[in-house]
Amino acid sequence: MYPLGASTFVPGVENAFVFILGIAFFFLIGITAVIIYFLFKYNKKRHPKPAHIEGNNTLEVIWTVIPLLLVMGMFYYGYVAWIPMKRIPDEGIHITANARMWSFSFTYEDGRVTDKLYVPKDTAIILNLNARDVLHSLYIPAFRVKEDMVPGLTDNRMWFQANNTGTFTIFCAEYCGLQHALMYTDLVVMEPEEFWEWYADTTALAPVIPEDANLALLGRQVVESKGCIACHSLDGTVVIGPSFLGKFGDPVRVITAGEEREILYDEEYVRRSIYDPDYDITVGFRPGQMLSYEGEVSEEEVSLIIEFLRSLNE
Amino acid sequence: MSEEKTHIVPYKTQIVVLIVLLILTALSVAVTQLEFGSYNTLVAMLLAGAKSVLVLAFFMHLKYEKKLFPVMVAAVMVIFLLVLFVTFFDYSYR
Amino acid sequence: MTIHRDDLGDKFGMWLFIFTELLLFGMLFVVYAVYRSMHPEAFRIAAEELDVALGTINTVLLLISSLTVAMSITAIQKGNKQRALQLLGVTLLIAIIFLVNKYFEWGAKFEYGFYPGSEVLQELGFGTILFFGLYFFMTGIHALHILIGIGLFIYVIVQMKNDKIHQTDYVWLENTGLYWHLVDLIWIFLFPLFYLIH
Amino acid sequence: MTDNTRQKQPSFLEYQGRYKGILGWILSTDHKRIGLLYLYTMLFFFSVAAILGILMKTQLLAPGETIMGPQTYNSFFTLHGIIMIFIIVVPGLPAVFGNFFLPIMIGAKDVAFPRLNLLSWWVYIIGILIVLTSQFTGGGPPDTGWTFYAPYSFQTPTNVLPAVFGAFVMGFSSILTGINFVVTIHRLRAPGMSWLKMPLFPWTLYGTAWIQILATPVIGITLLLIVAERMLGIGFFDPALGGDPILYQHLFWIYSHPAVYIMILPAMGVISEIIPVFSKKSIFGYRAIVLSTMAIAFVGYFVWGHHMFTSGMSGRALFTFSFLTFLVAIPSAIKVFNWVATMHKGSLHLHTPFFWAVSFLFVFMVGGLTGLVLGALATNVHLHDTHFVVAHFHFIVFGGTGFAFMGAIHYWFPKMFGRMYDAKWANLGWGIFFIGFLSLYLPMFYLGMMGMPRRYYDYLPEFHGPNILSSLGAWVMISGILIIFANLIRSARSGPRTSEKNPWGGKTLEWQVDTPPTLENYDEIPRVDETPYDYRDYTGIDNPNN
């Protein structure tokens, strides 16, 4: 009935579910049946004269103690299945998961940054959770794990170990503003050999741009994969930030250090907008919305973005 | 309904209470000059607690009120302390 | 409709209201406890910026004012309106002095640049920011209560002058007194927690 | 003013006081009129929020943007949540039926502080107005969700301040009502009515009032902190200044979990009134129900952390909160068993209020038992912030409090308005409503288990199927509610008049006073020497109107 389980936590969680839901269904169906039975049996037509009963202490004790034992059982199952989630091993692959409005990115030990999470099967993956702006939450339904990403909270970690290959969805489960619903990405679980091959492939780290590549198209991919379009539309509508459409090369009114001025929307301006967005605030917008992409968007990528923006003008 | 008889607290009692309160205040200021390490806060809180009991009992007439009132005050304090305590299940073990 | 007089009921209501106030401040104490447990050192150092002498004076003032309200109740119970009024006058005066003191205390802090959002604070680190945030917020809310108390005292004095509050009907005075003692109670805890950390 | 003659007093509906017309209502200190004022206000805002709910469900009919974009959806669930929680279900039963019936049921002429009571309605209205201004001014409707989680709540450019401040003001109204009820119950019970002779609805109001007094200040100060954070940048919850966003969640839930018991306890009280009356049998285990009420009120104070299992709290805290959560389920279980046992060997009269009570039992069990699933650590980690939670709380808030509310209004309607509603339409409305309810919310459990997070205006195609069913259910349910409301409103204005004091054969005091009650309820305060649910004298022969 639910997404295929694909991590080592799944059996424990499943046990807890079965135990709790089993008892729940037992009581729900049982009590409902009794009520319906009473509705017929003690209907005023069949049972005009009610009995007088004020209570029964033995019964009260019974139906206090039995549910008490049962809920302690539920507590126990929930607890034991949760212990392994909290026991984070040291051995494994450490990856830093970054969240910002409204995209995830993952930094591997060798410094490479991806927007999807690639992991090998049967290996402990330890995620170091980081949030730039507000609360987010990393949720992998198929793995039954979820943990909030809290800005400012250090040493916030989660871990899992996949036992099936395939592509799964990572959702952001904590409400984080406008595009919260679109903040999801893929988790790709590979066979270990495959993963290490991918990991060793450094071209992914610094892509070599072929001579004849369409730079604007590559730029568009960057803008999409870095989540810029969450705030900057390509069609002229204002979402959170100004639209990218048809601006490049035109003058733009900005506020710099409290002074309004007019500058040119040029390469320099775009670069500064990406690395130090609060330096020039476009008139009509608020500082602090866009956070710096220093370290997340490389110089090459900025050039590609610029090519893309230029192309939007044509 | 003024059937409950009122208890008049004599001036003298009140003045004595104030003097004790002032002594306790002086004590808590003096104590900070000493070094108790982490017990410092404890001592300060104990002194503050003693002071608040005095204020509650005499100035706020709890000592002379129906039993219900002090019981309620105590219950509220217990709830508050339990909330504080439970909160620290998080912060002490992060 | 016949309105029953139920002094005990009125006092009961006042106590319940006091409970809400206690919990309101209680939660601020929770915030305080949490941040102090995170930054014990910073709190200790920041506390040294506060003026213990001024704090002590304010404590003594509030304690004395508590006494004068309590005594004014005794006075009215004994039917001594004149003395009750005098005592209330003293209380009112003390409350105002307290606020004046607070004004100078806060003013000094502002002068040195210790206020929420100031640059001086930014440089001193998280613990200090939080300490002063709490200091201003908690003493601020407390001062607000003092203001409300002053309003209540003025009302009670006027009513007493007009003999609306008298020997057999003084529940307004009692409740105002209760409120004032609450303000005192809170201060009894604020004082060591902010001024006397060592 | 009364001259103590025996002459009959006017009914509270007709009474002409100092003010005439509408002023005679909005300035009346009569607890019954105030109760009705709350009722009308709530019905109005309930309709507004219900429409928002329906629109959200329509948006979720298919993936992608069907009728609204994300900004609209986000502000819709925020306003929906704020209205439903702060304006409807938290004050809900106490403010409407508590005000109307508490004094009558304990044999008093009014509440302890009638003027304070009117004041709290006004404060409530002012709070609502402040919340509403948030919709039309500043940076647009707030979009934080009713939980106002930091740091988003002070970073969003939308107009959060008035919403937060309005909720803060409404807190005062809640506190004033709570204080009023506690004092009323302590001081104004009729002679002879000892604590254990008090009916159960007043008992639950008593428990509720204590939670209102002891928990509401917490939300008050928390919301005030958010205001300070937004305006002054004080830094308590701002990680950039060393604040801890999780502390905000603690403070918020220290109120908001007890608040869910503010919502449900009076509902349980209503059910405890309805079931014995229509079973013609004494409530089973009166003392157990009283005890469990107080136990819920107390233990409910310490389980707030179960809303924060994945927030980054310490493991030890998770353990403690999960454990306490399970403890608080026990008193609810006790009540359910007692209600069912009350029906055993009774003589069941199947009238509309009883339908609502029985269906309450069912939806409450579903809601409560799924609460247990959420209370267990491992399962919560998977289900937290998914539609499973949404289903849980609609089942228990809407199902629990909402059904009890509907039961209450059908139960007390003749007494309140001196008119009777049409039972056929009422039953039909109930049936449609119930079916719609199940098909609206049951699929959400499944969606949650599949992993669909909440507060999503758009979803992946794999979640489509159940969402269709759920959205259609919303429309079925709204048809039911339209029938019910139309029937009630028509009947309140032009239904057949009745002055029958006791149409259902109830034993509690409100059935001994005139219909509709007179201005002062009683000419003479009655003496109460019996327990409130003694049906030994019931002969098996029905009241003619029954």
Ligand code: HEA
């Ligand atoms: C009382 C509480 C209550 C009630 C009645 C409802 C009623 C409805 N709810 Fe609501 N809902 C909430 C409380 C409630 N909700 C809360 C707290 C949230 C969370 C917000 C957040 O995330 O911040 C939420 C969120 C929420 C979502 C957002 C899910 C998400 O994406 O996260 C959706 C989506 O469809 C939804 C749907 C509906 C629908 C279709 C209705 C209704 O429109 C159904 C139609 C209504 C009726 C048919 C009338 C029933 C009659 C009565 C109840 C009796 C009258 C009672 C009184 C006057 C007191 N609700």
Ligand code: HEA
């Ligand atoms: C009226 C309001 C109300 C009530 C009464 C409850 C009652 C309960 N709630 Fe619920 N809850 C909410 C309103 C309510 N809740 C809301 C609004 C939210 C979401 C807020 C938000 O995030 O927006 C929420 C969220 C919520 C969560 C957090 C989910 C998450 O976000 O991760 C949890 C977790 O533990 C929980 C648990 C419980 C439990 C264990 C009970 C128990 O008290 C239930 C007890 C009842 C029973 C157990 C059923 C009856 C008993 C039987 C049929 C007998 C058999 C029983 C046994 C064998 C034990 N609730």
Ligand code: CUA
């Ligand atoms: Cu990020 Cu929701």
Ligand SMILES: [Cu+2]
């Ligand atoms: Cu809860």
